[in-house]
Amino acid sequence: MKKFFIAVAASLLLIACNNEKKDDKKTDDSGATVTSGDKKPATEILDLAMAEPVKKSFAAFAKGDIDGMTADYDDNVRYTWSGGDSLIGKQAVKDYYTGRWKLIQSISFSNDIVLPLQANESQQPQAAPNGKWVLYWTMADVTYKNGKNIKFWMHNVNHFNDGGKIDFIGQYIDRNPIMEATKDMAK
Numbered sequence: 001m002k003k004f005f006i007a008v009a010a011s012l013l014l015i016a017c018n019n020e021k022k023d024d025k026k027t028d029d030s031g032a033t034v035t036s037g038d039k040k041p042a043t044e045i046l047d048l049a050m051a052e053p054v055k056k057s058f059a060a061f062a063k064g065d066i067d068g069m070t071a072d073y074d075d076n077v078r079y080t081w082s083g084g085d086s087l088i089g090k091q092a093v094k095d096y097y098t099g100r101w102k103l104i105q106s107i108s109f110s111n112d113i114v115l116p117l118q119a120n121e122s123q124q125p126q127a128a129p130n131g132k133w134v135l136y137w138t139m140a141d142v143t144y145k146n147g148k149n150i151k152f153w154m155h156n157v158n159h160f161n162d163g164g165k166i167d168f169i170g171q172y173i174d175r176n177p178i179m180e181a182t183k184d185m186a187k
Contacts, residue, residue: 042121046132050116053166054134054158058109066097074165082172103185105143113137132160140173148181 053072060068070077073090080086087093115135122130136156143149152173159168 040120042119044118044120046116046118048114048116050132051114051134051136053160053164054136054156055112055114057166058112058136058138061097062107062109064101064104066094066101069097070094072164072166073169074161074163074167077165077167077169079169080171081175082170083175103144103146103182105145107140107142109138109140111137111139129159131162134158134160142178142181144181144185146182146185150177150181152177 057069057072060066060071070090070093073093075090076088077090077093078086078088079093087096113136117133117135119128119130119133122128134157136158138154139151140154141149141151155172157168157170157172158166161167
């Protein structure tokens with residue numbers, strides 16, 4: 001019994017001598033409890049409202065409003081397609097899509113899925129920098145002036161700079177059906 005009391009006393013002494021400071025608890029913007037020792041996660045899901053500039057861009061394009069489409073683009077935006085070709089600069093994007101609208105009778109987008117993210121740690125900093133990203137999927141339904149109609153899924157990734165402007169767009173689509181539908185219209 002004496003050994004038991006000595007073990008209990010030693011345990012209490014060790015617990016009493018533990019001077020380790022507990023982390024102060026705080027809440028972040030989402031209301032989640034975080035301790036001062038916690039580090040931000042590599043990626044955070046943002047509120048859906050953060051995707052509004054991307055959604056507005058597509059809505060403007062569906063009306064043929066190229067200025068509205070590019071309103072939230074940075075002047076030096078880089079617009080790339082999955083095939084590797086790209087445009088650099090807001091004016092180059094405007095010029096390209098103004099030319100595309102000369103072939104389009106109507107276009108609509110449906111079944112939108114948006115995923116706004118905050119990347120705090122990039123897996124590939126040169127290709128995908130930290131910051132706000134909006135991933136956007138939609139079904140496009142395009143009728144061209146030659147009467148041909150095509151429907152296809154597309155996926156865009158949009159990066160925002162510190163000024164809140166879109167500075168990178170990666171668009172993933174199969175352009176072959178588009179080129180095939182408009183080949184008799186090309187000059």
